[in-house]
Amino acid sequence: MKILVTVKRVPDPYAKVVPNTAGTDIAREGLQWAINPFDEIALEEAIRIKEAGKANEIVAVSIGGDECQEQLRTALAMGADRAVLIQITEWLDPTSIAHVLTRIYQREQPQLILMGKQAIDTDDNQVGQMLAALLDLPQATFASKIHIENGTATVERETDAGIETIRVPLPAIITADLRLNQPRYVALTGIVRARSKPLEVLPLAELGIAPQVRVRLLAVERPPARQAGKRVADVRELVRLLKEEARVI
């Protein structure tokens, strides 16, 4: 079985992200970057499935600029066998990303696509679902447990009502939730071994697709600063201010 895993480059979850001076984007200068944590969980799961003898190849794919090779190298160091970078020069919205991924699917013909449930930069939580719809494949989102047996995946997903267990025939798209697993540390030996693993770079044009971007990023700004606290004389005044100024009661 071949597993395709998506790997998005995002700002490090612990980095301080601020708008750039023009307010058109986040300030990228000096920022640390990482694999989207949910994608890392998806990759870890793929590696475990392979280690259990249920898959024989893991392909990591990223869509972005050349700098995404760093994250793909990390994916190779963790245990992916091959990596593909789809080079883009302009930002793509979730629908376009899903369209690009359909081409990768057709090219690679994986039996399982594992993705993060969302990317922590834009928190859209859309691509997995859209891709399933475009490919007309079954989907199991927010997976917290995955079991593969005889061409079927049994997936537990955490919902507000409790744990839901669903079964999907493969090929299918599964998106990973936080509690699916805890990704391993990247081993230095893995990084050195990754030197000889293939990393293919494909310009978007070579996939024969010209996505129609329908979502545009207009501005990036800081949340409004919190107002300084105020001392009140007594409860009566507190209640009055809550009513008249804060208008919460």
Added chain:
Amino acid sequence: MRTITLRGGEFLLREVEPAQVFTPEDFTSEDLLLAQAAEEFVRGEVQPRNEAIEKQEEGLTVRLLKKAGELGLLGADLPEAFGGLELPKTTSTLIAEKMSLQASFAVSWGAHVGIGTLPILFFGTPEQKQKYLPRLAKGELIAAFALSEANCGSDPLSARTKATLAPDGKHYLLNGEKMWTTNAGWADLFIVFAKVDGEKFTAFIVERGFPGVSVGREEHKMGIKGSSTRRVILDNAQVPVENVLHEIGKGHHVAFGVLNIGRFKLAAAALGGSKEALTIATRYAKERQQFGQPIANFGLIKHKLAEMATQIYALESTVYRTAGMLDEVFHGIDPLAPDANAQYREADEEYPVECAILKVFGSEVLDYVADETVQIHGGFGYTEEFHAAQIYRDSRINRIFEGTNEINRLLMLDQLMRRALKGKLPGLMEAAQAIRAELNQPQMPTPDPIDPLEAIGKYIVNAKKAILMTAGMAVEQVGTELEEKQEIVAHLADCLIQLYAMESVWLRTRKLQQKGLDITIPLAMTRVFAYEAFDTIEAHARRALHAFAEGDMLQILLAALKRYTRRTSEVNTMALRRQIADYVLQHERAWMAGGK
């Protein structure tokens, strides 16, 4: 002989171009990934267990070392043929820096991969290497280095531990007691030094399980409490003859050989520890309010943060420049070649002066940073509630072990002279002669260049001359008594430390500039550091001259010194430090080059 940019000690005689030195900005993305993997391991597995490590929870450090071994973190310096990753020294130094974010663990790790493992790589027989190195790389075996004894620390060659060949001719019987052995509590393997027949100082590979080997109780230490420090007791310990390491009577090669790399790595560890402390101090300074505002707003706190960052930049520039030099001599040694050991030794013996400089400079930067971290915490820094106190306690050992800073200061001039006598420092005598000739020529003082980096470049050239002049006169005037007049030697050592650091900083900043990177903050740090280093060099040289010359001779020498230390430019260190402090406060860390 490979072509190398600068031979050991040659930095005192010649200038190099920025392109010829290695700087942290030269790391590849793979190097950074390796470093990140090391850092994630330490932050994820080691730091969260700080308390348990400090209490020496049963088995914990060994578990962590084994886990590190699985991830390849014990094999950076080892050849692939022996289960290592065979990384360049620059990369393995970066890994060492990242492994040092918890001091006790750093010491346990460092003793294992450094002074515990390297003696076998550099001096072992092919059989010894095959037998031990792959298991050391995996962490299946933990190593220790037992050189010091209760009565001989700084003078290890006076060791009392004896070895005698057993009547069966197959074993040596070792008798004696080693003291202060790091990792003794959990090591499986000890590099032990003993005198065969009470005379021939020799190294042995001693397994813990050999009959007659035992260890004492844990020492109660001031800091690095989570590291194990015990005596190793050898009571008719039976060591097979094939476990003699290197030649009989040549134990000093082994002992001093690995100490060079050990001293260098200590500086890398000090760098990692210093950066971590700066971040902790900065966060506290931003949070702590006094007089209605964060203490970070006060000039004297900014001064501290800026000075810490500047010292860290200087240490970092010096560490990686030296790592690059070590790479030049170690690169390309075939670990399986019949003369591999001779090549390792030759490489290892190239830079004892630079390694001693780094040992002293690194441990003193860390001590300064640790001290100011406590100071920024005020009274809270004096309690164990905050991490600052532990940083302070942990830092102190670095000036003591791997040769005290006194011993390392004495070693610098001694090694320079030895190298010169052996013909390994060509040009020293000529350089001293040239200075003498120059001093006989009248010279019109010229104003310093306007460009700050050019001005500093001039000071570096002149500082070299000032030091060569002072050292040369000291050797000539004091002669063999110099060994006894240690104070003069120490003044010269301080000159060398400041010079090497000042030049490394200057080269790095120029390289950054040539790469087109933003040098606002590096330039500010370079100016602060270089001007003060230049002043320090002048002061030490002047005191040295006063210590051995008098009357007319003294006046002539002081005039000569003045000629080389005169400067017409000055800097506003207050303004520069405030600029540096603002960077540190914004980023909550030491300076590093911005992303692409």
